[in-house]
Amino acid sequence: MSERRQLVLMLAPYAFGVSALIALPALVTFGLAFTEYDLIRSPELNGFENFRRLAEDDVFGIALKNSLVFAAIAVPLRLAAALGLALLLHRRFTGVGAYRSTAVLPTVIPDIAYGLVWLWLFNPLYGPINLLLRWHGDSPTTTAWGVQPPQWLTHPNDARAAIIIMSLFTIGEGFVILLVTRQGLPSELYELAALEDATAWGIFRRITLPLMAPILLLLLARDTIFSLQWTFVPALVVTEGGPPPYSTTYVPLFVYRNAFEYLQYGYAAAATLVMFVLTALIVWLQWRIVRRWRKGFAVG
């Protein structure tokens, strides 16, 4: 068998999977965005009507704003947490393997199970987080510093914060990538810094951060894409898109409800397309920055 044929054969299952499960549905979604389709009647072309409706839809506006605010807050925090853990755990010491596994563990738990665990953690009455916050409180409903603990599931801002907090523990992939990146940095650079009397902050600012910047910027792009989609399960399972008015309704949940609950497939497809274009735009902007930085950090 020729090498070319072997390559084609080996590639075939993956190519088929990508085509059938990603490329084709994406194309169908793209087409549906310009139709009205409820799964019962045949799709009817309606031009840009769905996009016009989206522009006037207050719920979509809220969902879009929620998604962007979530990404703007969660992505830097997630990256900072992953970087912090990677710098803390890159050295060898007793038990480091257990710590590293712990850092990765929440990422490999199925989304639904992860959501259900947090539903319990955030429960205002018997959830461990609020129990802890109320510990030594003046009354059974206040914290030690005399204020009410957050109402994670019923107060709009607290609920949004809850979803961000949830996202801060699923940083396993970023952590692993940054851990490997840090371990790959030449030890001589750090030894030289030690000989030159550089402080810990100076070493971080002048050596670690600039040398890890290209990977951090790639992770920034990747995490932005991830974060704009990640909210779906927590919003569905933990907060159910609420509390009113749509405080934790993000675009993925908006799409899901319009498609599978209200049977507005064309409308949901249009929202998906908007999200896709917006994501691509953000990543393109980030990529332009990465390209500028990469040249500066090229290692010959």
Place this chain on the structure above:
Amino acid sequence: MSRIELETVRKRFGETAALDGVDLEAREGELLVVVGPSGCGKSTLLRCVAGLEAVDEGAIRIGDREVTRLRPAARNVSMVFQSYALFPHLTVRENIAFGLVVREEPKQVVLERVAEASALVGVGDFLERRPYELSGGERQRVALARALVRRPDAFLLDEPLSNLDAGTRVQMRTELRRLHREIGSTMVHVTHDQVEALTLGDRIAVLDAGRLRQVGTPDEVYSRPRDLFVARFLGTPAMNVLTSEAASPFLQIPEGTVLGVRPEHVRITTDGVPAKVDIVEVAGSDAFVHLDRGLVGRVSADARPAEGAEVGIAFEREATHLFDEATGERVDRP
């Protein structure tokens, strides 16, 4: 400019003794080359002096200060690494200035010192380039300039020429020697390359398995090796070593000793002890002649015999060395 003194320094990595009671002194303004095979502990020695490794026992002094327990920065030494250790994201100027900038020296001082150091090693023309735009030799010059700029008490050079191609290495070796003459600082240079050690050092310290075998001028160490290890480690090809039985056609040596003779002292003549030429390796102006008596001779390439030729070999008694067969120690003739 300060002397460096190691007093019975021991350092273990698990079961392995990297330094096993090393006593060594680099005199003020001296270029001391520490040479030995891979894994002999020479880099560990340098790292202990720099403070990058803590010693288990013994003391290290730089100048009049005991520095054994001081952190690296407090020892006021500069180090040049084999990998150059240049910051890839900084320009040549920023790399050279690094030590001064982190110590928050005034800007004017930084500018002056960088200009001075870069001129001394000849990197003044590419101060705005980044390391990936430089050749190996240029990178090593930048690393040297960075070491110079802070005016430390001593310089520690960890195989700085090992990553260079043969031609650049020879050129840099000469430049390093010239640089040392110009600045007159104490330098400890670590290498596995015996040619580098012999050509560069004011004195050489030969290290093997964490133990110091011999310290002396290149001439002393080469001409009067203290033991068989030093004798065979220095010189290309290595010194011939003959048992008393193999040496008997040439010289009578005492029982329990072996005879050492450098290849350049093996004379290939028409008379002498008969031998057959096995292999002849031509290395430019010299030829290495491998003989069937287990001897290697080094002759001028013009005067080399043909492979398979029957020749006679001889050497002068004065050019030979005697070593104890059991201990490998040098035995001085009465």
